[in-house]
Structures are given as C-alpha cells and as structure tokens.
Amino acid sequence: MTLDPPTGYREIAATLRAAIERGDYPPGALLPSEPQLAQRYGVTRPVVNRAVLMLRNEGLVRVERGVGTRVRELPVLTRQTRRRQQQITGTGAARGAFQAEMETLGLTARSDNVIAEVPCPADAAGLLGVEPGELVLARQRRMYANDIPVQLATSYIPLDLARGTVLEQADTGPGGMYARLADMGHAPARFTERVRVRPPTDTERVFLRLDADQPALTIRRVAADATGRVVEVNDIALAAHQWELADEWDAN
Amino acid sequence: MTLDPPTGYREIAATLRAAIERGDYPPGALLPSEPQLAQRYGVTRPVVNRAVLMLRNEGLVRVERGVGTRVRELPVLTRQTRRRQQQITGTGAARGAFQAEMETLGLTARSDNVIAEVPCPADAAGLLGVEPGELVLARQRRMYANDIPVQLATSYIPLDLARGTVLEQADTGPGGMYARLADMGHAPARFTERVRVRPPTDTERVFLRLDADQPALTIRRVAADATGRVVEVNDIALAAHQWELADEWDAN
DNA sequence: TAGTGGTCTAGACCACTGC
C-alpha cells in the first residue's frame, strides 16, 4: 500500500484504472483533461498521455477528439461458439443468437447488411477455390448494441453458387443462408473456426472505433459441404476488450 | 504509393513492419538501435520509441534490455479446443496435445509443474464452492516451445477432493487428472470454456515475457461432475499474438 | 565503459469540437 502520489505513467494509469473501477468515473463520463491530470500528478502532459494510452489499449476508455476521454459504456458481451448456437437455436440462426444475447444483457440489438460482388481476399481465395482477385459475393453484416458498433461479419461465397440466387438479397428467408445453400444441394456439413488476436484492419478499426494499438479479436469460420467443397468463408471481427467467447460441452 | 520518407510514428512503424515481413530483419535479428532509426528518419528518439511500441504491442518484436529490439522468433501456434483434444486423443490428454502440436511445427515442447496449496482466487471461489482465501490445490503447468515460454495453465481443485491423493503429485498417472477424479467418483461430465483478451497479470506478464500493453489471451475452463459440482477451474494464459484457437465440428 | 532502451521535462504547433 502506497500513500505517495503516483509516479510514472504506469502508476498514473493504475490510479486512473482503480478510480474507474471504483466508479469515480462511471460509464460514459469524461476523465479530467490531460492538462488537468498533468497538474494533479505533477508531470507533463506527454506523461499523462502515455498513461491514458494504456487505458485506451485495454479498451477501458475511448477518446472523442475535441471533446475528451470517455469511460467505456458497454458491458462485456458474450458470444457462444457457432457450434453451440446451432445446438441451441437450430441451423443458421446467427441473427437470433445475437439478438437473444443482447436482450439478455438489456441491450438493444440492431444490424444492417451490405451485399456486393468484390474481389476475393487473397487469404480466402485458396479456400474458396478461386483465383485471388476473382469476384465473389460478399455479405457483410454490421451489428450494433445500443447503437454502438460491436461486430462486423463478412461472408464470402463463390459466385457460381450465389449469382442469381436469393443469397444476393438482404433477406435470405427462413433458416438463412445455410438453409438456401442446403436447398441448392450444398448444405454445410463441416465447420472450422479459427480465433486470432491481431491489429485491426482499417475497415475494422473505423467501424469498431478502435485505436491503432487496440487488438481485434477475429474469427474465421469455414463451411464445407458434404463433398468437402468450401461454400462459405466468414470473417468476424470484434473489439477484443468488448467480448468473451463461450463454449460448453459434455464429456464424451 | 508514396516514395517520400515516412513521417510520423505510424508511418515509421508501418515501414519497419513491412521491412520485417519482407525478411529484411529475420526472426531473432536485432533492429537498428533507436538513435540510429531516429537519425535515419529525421526524427527524435521518442518518436522512434513510439513507433517501436506499436510493433511491440503487436508482438512483432520484443525488447531485450541493454541489448536491443529483436524480431519475434516463434511462428503462430495453434490450440485445438479442449473438446477437440478429447475427441482426438481421448480424455485428459492435454499434455499429449501440446506435445503433438509443437512437433507438427518442428518445435521442441517442454513443460514443468508447480504444485502448491494456495488461497483460492476470488473469482474462482464462488465456482468451487469455497470461501475466498480458503486454501485450494493449485497445479500450475508452464509450457515452452524451443525453451521459449508460451503457455501458463493453472488448475484449482478443492482440497477435500485433492488432499492426500495423487492429485498432489507431479505425475497423476495414466489418463491424467481427470482420470483420477473419475476414480474418486467425480468424473468431469460437463465443461465450459470462456475466452477473454485482457492485460496480463504480473505473473503472466513475467512468465510470457509480455509488455504491459500487450494483451493476454486467456481461457477459463470449468469442469463439473455429474451432480453439477465444480471439481476443477483451469485458468490458461497465452500471449495473444502467439496463438490461434481452432475448433472444428460436423453440422448436426 | 559504451551502447541499449525506459522515461521524463518543458515546451510547441496542429486538427478537431462545441459554444
């Protein structure tokens, strides 16, 4: 236990972190300005800025330019693995899973879609069996909780499966995309998911309101039909500080 | 495309990142010193330091004090979910799973154990049904790849189950800890895993050689027996940049 | 001892915001 004033940007960061967790600065509140903090702790502003940077990287606070530094507002969100989502809600009900989870937390869920034919990302081309840069259908879903962006999911589907089908429409009907793929004889039979933590892409950083130093939590799901052909690659991006991934299963 | 010299710490960071990915600085190599980089880019050293900080937070480089800044040596490691590990290797073969994965990558796996009775961490006490601070058995396993620390896993087991049993020994015999719990009539029947990204604790930071700003990827697995009693809480900590989590399953 | 990064001072100018 130290009663001395905090020295060094780490101690200043720890002091601010404790104050936030204690509730001195509730969610949505502004921290004192950096000049004020600098005077309070007897250091120069770059030192305070460095301390605040730690809290930003943790996702504890977020800067609004020209306004100030604000305490994070949303609680931590939980995402059940897709495998669990299917067990609980039946195939293809990702939309419902997001809605349900947000409602559990007392949050308002909202999402919108952007659908376009785009050049296939290089790291997905091999999986989808197309040339890098070849056009594929991209279905991007942007999800919000209390109107705060929290998740960005982009599905890539080969054009020979998607073109001229309802997969090019915003509403894919009952059972969603996977039910339509099943109708076409390409029911997903095997899924893989890979979770990574990495710096956000520019798209992810802007949409998820991340700093350049804040990590994105990413999930790549690959769906293959019974023949082993990959029919969908789904790239999901989350703010790492904002989410928890959950799984649950029985022994054997 | 810009041919101008990089300006600002972000561009300098991007330049260095590109040089590393291009192989100009191979794994294990030292970057030029910060004074050298400052002169090269026509900025002061704090600016270079800030650029290098970005690369450190990404896990791309690591500082050795008094020596220099070194490019990360290990490739990205993969961890199958425990559920998958069980499917593949049978119950309780986590040790084998780590060994096998490292061998696949051509790395040498090693691990050691620390076993002790410790006060139960506050956030595990409720799950284990003990008072906060009450003693529980802690089995900590530290894992290395090519002698580089890569994973720290700590199991907490209630003392009334563990005391006087082989669970207090380093070697728990064939089938491992879960087989012994089964012998005692407390076979794990239901597992939950929760994945979080957060700043490392001091213990994690030191063991995993993380900077204070680098995130840890953590997994908390809870094992309950058939009666629903929690018989183990396992906290796993990984360097977030170093690992990929993988899962795989069949539809329905 | 010389070289490394860790950290700080005491300024400064800038873009952006809300009034």
Next chain:
DNA sequence: CAGTGGTCTAGACCACTAA
C-alpha cells in the same frame, strides 16, 4: 473562440547489458 487530445522537438538522466 477556448478547450480537447495528437504529435513532435531537443534535450536529459536512468538501469541494464556486454565487453
């Protein structure tokens, strides 16, 4: 306009490492 954070200069002193 004043206030916010973003970023930089031009130094400085420190602890640590390797020789």
